[in-house]
Amino acid sequence: MDESDTLAEALICSARGCRAPAGWALRWNNPRLHTPERRKTWLACEVHRPSLGDFLTARGFLREVTPLPGSPTLEE
Numbered sequence: 001m002d003e004s005d006t007l008a009e010a011l012i013c014s015a016r017g018c019r020a021p022a023g024w025a026l027r028w029n030n031p032r033l034h035t036p037e038r039r040k041t042w043l044a045c046e047v048h049r050p051s052l053g054d055f056l057t058a059r060g061f062l063r064e065v066t067p068l069p070g071s072p073t074l075e076e
């Protein structure tokens with residue numbers, strides 16, 4: 001046994017291949033898949049926040065971008 005399960009709670013950027021700590025939460029919704037009140041969350045570091053945001057904005061999915069309060073309670 002080790003403590004890797006607890007370390008997995010760390011907030012890491014959602015960009016592919018990125019292991020940087022996330023500082024932002026991008027809240028989005030795909031109207032074709034989700035009910036209007038549903039929110040998915042991508043985490044982003046400072047470097048990837050613009051590119052992830054542009055990806056979601058281009059598809060009309062992005063709803064809000066919020067700074068992470070340091071809480072580990074975000075849903076996937």
Ligand SMILES: [Zn+2]
Binds near residue numbers: 018019020044045047
């Ligand atoms: Zn990143």
